[in-house]
Amino acid sequence: MSEAKLREEMVMLSQSLFERGYSVGSAGNISAAVDDGLLITPTNSCLGFLDPARISKIDVEGNHVAGDKPSKEIFLHRAFYKTRPNTGAVVHLHSTYATAISCLSSTDPDDCIEPITPYVVMRVGTVKILPYVPPGDPAMGEMIVALKGSVNAVLLANHGPVVAGPDLRSAVFAAEELEETCKILMILKGQPYRLLSEEQVQELNARRYLT
Numbered sequence: 001m002s003e004a005k006l007r008e009e010m011v012m013l014s015q016s017l018f019e020r021g022y023s024v025g026s027a028g029n030i031s032a033a034v035d036d037g038l039l040i041t042p043t044n045s046c047l048g049f050l051d052p053a054r055i056s057k058i059d060v061e062g063n064h065v066a067g068d069k070p071s072k073e074i075f076l077h078r079a080f081y082k083t084r085p086n087t088g089a090v091v092h093l094h095s096t097y098a099t100a101i102s103c104l105s106s107t108d109p110d111d112c113i114e115p116i117t118p119y120v121v122m123r124v125g126t127v128k129i130l131p132y133v134p135p136g137d138p139a140m141g142e143m144i145v146a147l148k149g150s151v152n153a154v155l156l157a158n159h160g161p162v163v164a165g166p167d168l169r170s171a172v173f174a175a176e177e178l179e180e181t182c183k184i185l186m187i188l189k190g191q192p193y194r195l196l197s198e199e200q201v202q203e204l205n206a207r208r209y210l211t
């Protein structure tokens with residue numbers, strides 16, 4: 001896909017996320033890989049009203065080379081591209097239910113999303129919770145690097161989800177899947193519910209779209 005087309009797709013998918021309430025105000029940021037670096041939403045921009053020409057461009061060394069000032073979460077985005085070579089896009093949101101789960105002290109930080117439906121297993125996989133650091137802290141990037149590419153989705157404690165995918169559309173869809181799964185988990189809280197069995201999860205893992 002050409003860079004111009006990718007910029008248009010970033011605007012369209014970001015607007016769609018905003019309009020459906022997955023992002024509010026200037027929360028969240030999205031990046032996508034291009035041949036000579038990456039595109040990322042500008043800092044303090046609203047995902048609902050991006051201008052394709054003003055999207056920030058970062059070269060392969062991490063220098064800001066075009067567009068508005070990049071998101072302060074550039075460290076966490078770059079950490080995914082660095083450690084998961086097939087990453088084509090990264091989506092960070094403050095979506096309500098995933099953020100709610102990121103605040104729960106009762107969840108397993110190494111595997112915080114139970115396998116309740118096939119699509120969360122196929123599209124999202126294991127989700128880890130990373131300890132809290134303030135937004136934009138380079139330590140967040142270091143924590144993602146330390147995961148050595150083992151997962152494509154994390155929850156930043158008391159902050160929100162980050163999901164990587166092979167292309168922009170897949171990363172956005174996986175972020176939506178994670179948010180809806182978190183919503184279902186919160187709805188089910190306090191009630192007995194069935195999980196997918198170990199064998200069912202294994203069978204789905206063999207067909208995972210995101211690797």
Ligand SMILES: O=C(CO)COP(=O)(O)O
Pocket residue numbers: 026027028029041042043044045070071072073092135136
């Ligand atoms: O989600 C955000 C911080 O975590 C938004 O930051 P930016 O506006 O710098 O992208």
Ligand SMILES: [Zn+2]
Pocket residue numbers: 027028092093094135159160
């Ligand atoms: Zn954030």
